[in-house]
Amino acid sequence: MAAAPPRDAFRHLVRAEWTKLRTVRGWMAGLLVAVFLTVGIGLLGPAGSQIDCARGDGKPGTCGPQAPPRGPDGREVVDEKTFVHRTLSGDGTITARLTAFSGRYDPQGGRPPSEDPRAGLAAGLLPWSKAGVLVKDGTAEGSAYAAVLATGGHGVRMQYDYTADLAGPPGPVSAAAPRWLRLTRAGDTLTGYDSADGVTWTVLGTAHLAGLPHDVEVGVFAASPQYSVVRSSFGGTSENGGPSLATGTFDRITVTGRSPGTWTVPPVGAMAGGPGAPQGALALTGAVANSTSGTSGTSGTSSANDADGFTVTGSGDIAPASISPGAGKSVEGxxxxxxxxxxxxxxxxxxxxxSEYRRGLIRTSLAASPRRGRLLAAKAVVLGTAAFATGLIAAAAAVPAVTALEHSKGLYVFHASVAAQVRVVAGTAALLAVAAVLALAVGAILRRGAAAVAAVIVVIVVPYILAVASVLPAGAAEWLTRLTPAAAFAVQQTVIAWPQVTAVYTPSNGYFPLSPWLGLGVLALYAAAAYGLAHRLLARRDV
Structure with missing residues (x-):
């Protein structure tokens, strides 16, 4: 006959601790309060928001921010540029030489509209101003593309489908140091090349654009994002800036392959209306001068269509859209x-x-389980599991409920993949679970409820509130969310700091400097250290 397991077997301890937790009404009520607070506070924001605007018939109506275009992967993008293009049917190549690249920008911001969009602009190229050759699935905003381009401060790049960015040779473009740029299409595959002399070519990279149609648009383009200056102070972070322009001069433009039709030249002064257009001034996206139309293509399969040259001036960008105040809501909100x-x-x-120390019950618990480490581990398992379930229920309820309310209020919610949403929900549950273990350990160390609660709130919640409430300089807020347990809130973020997009990336704007799971790992390290100390003290101290 098998011997009965000892009464202090770990599974028996876990069952006993679970019985304690579920039979104390105040503790179970506290977990329910956690669910209601998480969901309720999340609903307060959109519940108090209303975007009203007049309808065409003069009656009140509801409207929201204009939805930005979406790229091939569903992500919001900015797709504004001056594009001088023609149709390429099937496979082929576009080659162009960029002989000059210059720009202008508004260093002050808030400049009123002017008939001359260049009036009052200072000379200078922004680091991510762009000019180059482009192959695109039509002209619709957000359609698939690949480009080989020169930038104002990051050398030659190959970029495609808004998020991909491959580095090429560094250095500026000038008449003394022109850049030859080339894109070759073979089915769904686009290969980018760069050359200093038009003879020796270097492969920059390859892009596979699934579902690329037979007819695409090829040509040369220019774009320049909004100039911005970020200032950090104890009042938070402020951003100021204005529009910018980039001008690229191209010659020896050659399209090989079947390319019927002529070059389509945008009208001078064409105005952009997309969400990524520079604010506070005219958003100029079309200005072409000194252009020479190429010859029409033939019905053959390898005709060449050349242009003597184009000088293209453009504003805007081709890049992922950044989440900014007023532009929309994020899932983690x-x-x-x-x-x-x-x-x-x-x-x-x-x-x-x-409470066991306060009521003297710790003696009974330790008498039933002389192995004190097992008792602490059983408490940690029960509390961690209960907190995880609490966080999972709260997050799984809050995300769809708040998102639905935001949509009903006319607020735009930025795209997040299913995998990102699952990570946000599960990560929130894990955050609560690890924090519960930390609080348990601190309680075992301090033996005083108020002191333990205050200590854990000070190390987790207070740094988080200071970081996201825009009361600290951006640098200080970033260090708080790197070094303190508040780093764990990174597990909720869906904001991405794109290297090719100049934007404000701070905790107050939803961006945490550590990756999601690394941020949670910082909290786990604090919890492990506190647990280790609690285990040691519980084994050595009298009760």
Missing amino acids: ALAGTFAGLIAVIVVAALTMT
Whole structure:
């Protein structure tokens, strides 16, 4: 007959601790409060928002921010440029020499509209101003593309489908140092080349654009994003800037392959209307001078269509759209109440340990389980599991509920993939679970409920609020979210800091400097250190 397992077997301890947790009404009520706080505070933001605008018949109506175009992967993008193009049917190549590249920008911002969009602009190229050759699936915003281009400060690049960016040779473009740029199409594959002399070519990279149609648009383009200056102070971070222009001079433009039709030249002064257009001034996207139309293509399969040259001036960008105030909401914004739910979980986790010391029950618990480390581990398993379930229920309810309310209020919600949404929900649950273990350990160390709760709130919640509330300089806020347990909130972020996009990337704008799971790992390290100390003290101290 098999011997009965000892009464202090780990599974028995876990069952006993679970019984304690579920039979204390205040603790279970605290976990329910955590769910309601997380969901409720998340709903408060959109519930108080309303975007009103007049309808055409003069009656009140509801409208929201204009939805930005979406790229091939569903992500919001900026797709504004001056594009001088013609049709390429099937495979072929476009080659152009960029002999001059210059720009202008508004250093002050807020410049009123002017008949001359260049009036008052200072000379200078922005680092991510662009000019080069482009192959695109039509002219619709957000359609698939590949480009080989020169930039104002990052050398030659190959970019495609808005998010991909491959580095080429560094250095500026000038009459003394022109750049030859080339894109070759073979089916869905685009290969980019760069050359200093038009004889020796270097492969920059290859892009596979799935579903690229038989007819595409090829040509030369110029674009320049908005100039911005970010200032950091104890009042938070402010951004100021204005429009910019980039001008590229191209010659020896050659299209090989079947290319019927002539060059399509945008009208001078064509105005952009997309969400990524520079604000506070005219958004000039079309100005072409000194152009010579090429010859019409023939019905053959390898005709060449050349242009003597184009000088193309453009504004805007071809890049991922950044989430900025007023542009829309992010998925993680639905979890703005996480910090409040976290406080409730911290209180429950700390009191499950400190209440035993306050009431003297710790002696009974240790008498039933002389192996003190096992007792602490059982408490950690039960609390961590309960906190994870609490966070999972709260996040899984908050994200769809808040998002639906935001849509009903006319607010735009930026795209997040299914994988990102699953990570945000599961990561929120993991954040609460690890924080509960930390609070338990601190409770075992301090033995006082109020002191334990205050200590954990100070190291997790307070740095988070200081970082996201725009009360600290951006640098200080970033260090808080790197070094303190508040780094764990990075697990909720969907904002990406694109290297090729100049934007404000700070915790107050939803961006955390550590990757999602690395940020959660920082909290886990604090919890592990506190747990180790609690284990040591519990084994050595009298009760």
